Amino acid sequence: MAFTLTNFRPIGFETAPAALHVGDDGRLAASAPAGAATVDCRGSYLSSGWCDLHVHVWHGGTDISVRAAEAGRGTGVTAMADAGSAGEATFHGLREYVIQPAAETVRAFLNIGSIGLVACNRVPELIDMRSIDVDRTLAAIERNRDVICGVKVRASGVIVGAWGITPAKIAKRVAEIAGLPLMVHVGEPPPLIEEVFDILTEGDIVTHCFNGKKAGSIADTEALWQHAIRLAGEGVRMDIGHGAASFDFGVARKALERGLKPWSISTDLHLHNIEGPVHDLATTVAKLLAVGLPLEECIPAITRRPRSVLGLATGIETGAKADFTLFDVVDAAIDATDAMGNHLRLDRMIEPRSTVIGASLQEAARRT
Missing domain, CATH: 2.30.40.10 (Urease, subunit C, domain 1)
Incomplete structure (x- = not known):
């Protein structure tokens, strides 16, 4: 029409x-x-069409994913990136049953763990070296260059246990070989957040950048604040990734006061937060407005910038x-509440x- x-x-x-x-x-x-x-x-x-850089939409392939339509046009979103729901062993299903039929543009960060988020956190995707197959992961990227926009690793203790920083280092190397950005989930140690920061380079993405987890947040020490500000200045991209446990009003407000603005605003939408505290991308943007990010700076964070990661124009x-x-x-x-249970009008x-x-x-x- x-x-x-x-x-x-x-x-x-x-x-x-x-x-x-x-x-x-x-x-x-x-x-x-x-x-x-x-x-x-x-x-x-x-x-330009809103773009959510961190969702989980491998519905049926994981136990936490919503349907792409639930994260999509009904909420104002025309493009999205699934952030590691599928690893190399399951990506073909995500492509056939989600990416190809979706009305929205769907791209994906490939999980460095072969099984992805099949049984999220109950069966962690990064137990030990047997969880990663570098050759098969690189082959999956080559087969799906048109829809894979990066590599994803969850670098927090509940996932990697005593394995620490090693999975993130492997993921970074795979991303470098493939010529793709790395999206890294930060949270509870190990590894410590400064260990993660030390491996990142321009174009990589820190998701859950304003989380409030003790010993896993940029708000822990003055040195971490300075490290995060320096990385952002060097082109490392700070992404909100609100989620069920990864956004804190106080951290976000303090970051903005220090001049550290999010590069992208995303939801980390999944079954355990779609009814709250996240709801949708519009609500997440409203929270950033409430802590002090002007509308004119919110819009590039849900349009031009994340769309560039997906290879989408904004003209x-x-x-x-x-x-x-x-x-x-x-x-x-x-x-409204953040992921820590704090309230804000x-x-x-x-x-x-x-x-x-x-x-x-x-x-x-x-x-x-």
Whole structure:
């Protein structure tokens, strides 16, 4: 269906026309195609399609994953990256049953542990060296270059036990060989967070960057604050990855006061947090607004930056595939919690209205 979007407020673009024309082929046209319907956006914000850089959507292949649709268009998200639900032994299923049929663009970080998150935390994917097969992992990456956007390792004690930093070092080496970024989950030691920081280079991603776990947070010491700030300045990407246990209002507020801003805002959405405290990407963005990150800085963290990791454009030039999210920022009075059980009042809420993917315009789900 061809249509023209009018009466919107562009955000996150250097320049934008007063109207956007989408042809039957789903690409932006210079003028309204014949027979195009006019869609009045009623003053809503229009951004590039929201991208959640950390979700778990290998539904049926793990015991924690939601369906891609639950993390997707109904919540304003048009693109997402599954963050390590599948390892080399299970990735073919994630590709066939989730990535290929999804209405949204789905990419994936391949877990360095061969079994991925089949039985998350109950059967850790990194028990010992038998858990990793470097040759098979590299082969899986080569077979799936079009959809694998990086390598994922969960570098925390509940996963690696006494194995410490070694799995993260192996994952980093595999990522280097493959020419991909490493996404590393930080949390309870071992390894210590500074051990993880020491192996990271430009383009790598620290997810759960503002967690509040004792002995696993950048807030533990002044030296760790300085280390994190230095890494961010060197191009290591700090990702929120809210999750059920990995985002702390106080740490986030202190980080912003120190000038350490998240490179990307993501949810770590899965079955154990979709009903709270995470809910969706819009709620996560509203929490960052509440602790002091301006809207104009939130939007690149859910559009341009994470989309670049997935290899997706954000342009609005003629011929580009249409990929947008329409949303409002509304007054609210919501008692929100972080992953540590702390409370914070949200005075503003982000409410997605519609998404555009190609020639498909779809309303988002309304909040109840």
